[in-house]
Amino acid sequence: MNRIISGFLLLLLVTNSAYSATLSGELKDSAGAAVSDAVITATPTQGGLPSLSPQQPKSLDQINREFVSHVLVIRTGESVIFPNNDKTKHHVYSFSPAHRFEIKLYSGVPSEPITFNTPGVVVLGCNIHDWMVGYIVVTDTPYFAKTDASGHWSIELPVNEYKLTLWHENLDEPDASVSKIIKVIEGNSVINDTVSLKPNRRSGKPPSTLQEQGYQSEP
Secondary structure, three states, rough: OOOOOOEEEEEEEEEEOOEEEEEEEEEOOOOOOOOOEEEEEEEEOOOOOOOOOOOOOOOOOOOOOOEEEEEEEEEEOOOOOOOEOOOOOOOEEOOOOOEEEEEEEOEEEOOOOOOOOOOEEEEEEEOOOOOOEEEEEEEEEOOEEOOOOOOEEEEEEEEEEEEEEEEEOEEEOOOEEEEEEEEOOOOOOOOOOOOOOOOOOOOOOOOHHHHHHOOOOOO
């Protein structure tokens, strides 16, 4: 970050060889709990970015009336397919400026993937199941990671100076993100920061009453 974040812990380890480096870290909130589904991107401040080679579409499933994964990270220009693995139909949409689209009521696998050509955060919803929410983070840089259930992440990248950006849906900052400039050089570096997370108003999961009923008789 451009300014000091308060309320969560970021541990950043930087290790390098003559040709490449590994950034790794652990993300925690102010209570010391691991933070999952945070996205860390590293964008070089000097030199260009590697071009995007042809890629198979990424997959963002709908399982048990949830988006799986809750957060997907892709490069600008990549495509995503939205398989529906539920017995009920879904109507996936986004009104986000980075990419507005909708896939009207459908089952199975849509015939065409959706291509995301603008960087930004795309918030997903379902017109049938209001609680469903997911995120696609579209980034120009190929150097990114997402924290796992333990709050850990790791990025392989060349030695350089980078704008390191952290995004999380509940981060208590404008645009839910913070950035800072770091220089990746040979040696090790540890950064300890704290940030605050807003209460999680929408988990993306079905209401507890529906979870208790199971999914065999879903609407």
